[in-house]
Amino acid sequence: MSSFKSVAGNATAERPTTPGTAAPPPLTAFTYAQANPACRVVGLAHFIHPEPPLPRSLDGRRMDVFQAYLQRFRALAQSLPIQAYTVEIPDLEIVFNPANSTLAGRAAGRTLIADAFRYNDGAAQGFARDEPVLDLPGRCLIAAEGCADTYWHFMVHALVRTAVVMRTHPRQLFDHVVVNDAAPAFVTQIFTMLGIPLEKVVSLKQVRRVRCARAWCGQFISELVYPHRLAIELLHGLFPSGLYAGRRLYIVRQGNRAIRNHPEVWEVLQKRGFEIVRCEQLNFADQVRLFAAADAIVSTHGAGLSNMVFSPPGTKVIECMAPRFVETLFWYMATSCGHDYSFLMGRGEDPPFTNKSDPGGWRSSNPDTVDVDPARLDQLCAAAGL
Numbered sequence: 311m312s313s314f315k316s317v318a319g320n321a322t323a324e325r326p327t328t329p330g331t332a333a334p335p336p337l338t339a340f341t342y343a344q345a346n347p348a349c350r351v352v353g354l355a356h357f358i359h360p361e362p363p364l365p366r367s368l369d370g371r372r373m374d375v376f377q378a379y380l381q382r383f384r385a386l387a388q389s390l391p392i393q394a395y396t397v398e399i400p401d402l403e404i405v406f407n408p409a410n411s412t413l414a415g416r417a418a419g420r421t422l423i424a425d426a427f428r429y430n431d432g433a434a435q436g437f438a439r440d441e442p443v444l445d446l447p448g449r450c451l452i453a454a455e456g457c458a459d460t461y462w463h464f465m466v467h468a469l470v471r472t473a474v475v476m477r478t479h480p481r482q483l484f485d486h487v488v489v490n491d492a493a494p495a496f497v498t499q500i501f502t503m504l505g506i507p508l509e510k511v512v513s514l515k516q517v518r519r520v521r522c523a524r525a526w527c528g529q530f531i532s533e534l535v536y537p538h539r540l541a542i543e544l545l546h547g548l549f550p551s552g553l554y555a556g557r558r559l560y561i562v563r564q565g566n567r568a569i570r571n572h573p574e575v576w577e578v579l580q581k582r583g584f585e586i587v588r589c590e591q592l593n594f595a596d597q598v599r600l601f602a603a604a605d606a607i608v609s610t611h612g613a614g615l616s617n618m619v620f621s622p623p624g625t626k627v628i629e630c631m632a633p634r635f636v637e638t639l640f641w642y643m644a645t646s647c648g649h650d651y652s653f654l655m656g657r658g659e660d661p662p663f664t665n666k667s668d669p670g671g672w673r674s675s676n677p678d679t680v681d682v683d684p685a686r687l688d689q690l691c692a693a694a695g696l
Contacts, residue, residue: 339397339415339423339527346399346418352478354394357531357540359387362645366652368690372636374663375672379638394540395529396475399423402525403443404454404488406514411490412456413514415527443519446512448485450522451475454514459491462613465545466537466643467530469500473544474528481506488522491515499594503549537619539646545619549598554622558584558696559600561609569610569630570656570679578684579608582696589614606696608687610680615640623648626694630687632678633658634670652694654687656680 343349361383364376402423403416415423455468468489487506489497492513501511512520531541560579562572569575576586584606589597601607601617606626609615618627618640627644631637633655644651658681664671 337421337423339399340395340529342417342421342423343397343399348400350398352396352398354396354474354477354529355540356393357538359383360539360645361387362642365641366650366690366693368654368686368693371655371660372631372633372653372672375636376638376641378663379642394474394531396478397527397529399525399527400523401521402450402452402527403519403521404452404514404525405441406454406490406518408515408518411459413454413490441519442517443521444512444517446486446488446520446522448523449483450486450488450512450525451479451481451484452488452522452525452527454488454490458489459494459515460613461494461496462616464490464494464497464500465613465616465619466541469548470537470541470544471528471530473541473548474531475526476504476548477544479526484526485510486522487511488520488525489513496594503595503598537643537646539648542619542646549620553599553603554605555603556605557600557603558582558606559587559604559608560584561587561589561607561612561614563610563612563614564588564590566677567610567612567632567635568679570681571684574684575682575687578688578691582688582691584608587614589617606694608691611635611637611640616643618644618647618649621647621649625649626696627651628687628690628694629653630656630680630682632656632675632680633660634672634675635678636672650694652690654682654690657683 340351343351361380364373364380367373399417401418404413405416406413417423451472453468453472455463455471457463458468481504487501487510489511491497492511493515498508501508514520531538560576587600592600597617598620601620602622604621604625607615607618607621608628608630610630615629618625625647627640627649629640629651631653641651641653661670661672661674668674
């Protein structure tokens, strides 16, 4: 994208870390800032970790997956942070590993900041290579996140942390905005809607290592990996809400996790007032307006469902999943949004309840299409009040 900041010709090389020297243990951004007078912490809000209710299901298939998540949630909720904050860190260096889209942050030369980015595994070794580094003077807003070159991860990870910063810091304050990848169209469209000039955006896909004179990082607000209610509120604050119009949306996917028997499913949903939506054909502003007008969404598991964050509380959400790919994240997102969530398992044999990544397990086949029983879908729509 020619409108983004050019990074060519502005980099210098650094020598690798001296062999045999051990780096200090990583710190959290909050802990590092408390111990470093050159840093600054701005608190935003306290919040609690509400336990999500179990979702609606006609037959209880794969409810064991959701119950297992609840057990994990209860075990970890006590250790999760209860305050949102923005941390200002001088001399923050960021390295990007394109092999697996992970990032790592290092402050003041050698101190690894453990929570500077989600999905930072595998990126830290980039500091030891003889990589060119781009110096970014002035003030940098960090909108980079591990895997945030896809729509879901950008929305729920990078954009939420951006919203944390923007609640207390005006966007005009920043000289640069650092992102994973400037190429996806939704990145351009989102920053345009936010009123941030695209020439301020620095893409880590173009330069794998940057050093920010002063960096602002927003805390990741999450239960496990799912957005907290405060995160939903912050996202709503970034964009106009649009007008509610009671629209019923049937998201049609292509490729992985598509509905195998789409004509039968469409016959059922069309009678109940649904319209077909292909999110990949809409720009970001149109998606915001469309989902803000919705009162019902039906879809297989996919990034388009993340647009439910723009829908009014109480929206009916029905997610269809294949037996070998059961994922709980949109259930929790729907709960955070205040929506009414149901799920429908596709036809096929349920695998045994094992570790989710085991071969043949309940989350072992991302590409599976979903064979939806039209009669069961019709019954679930009726149970949800549609």
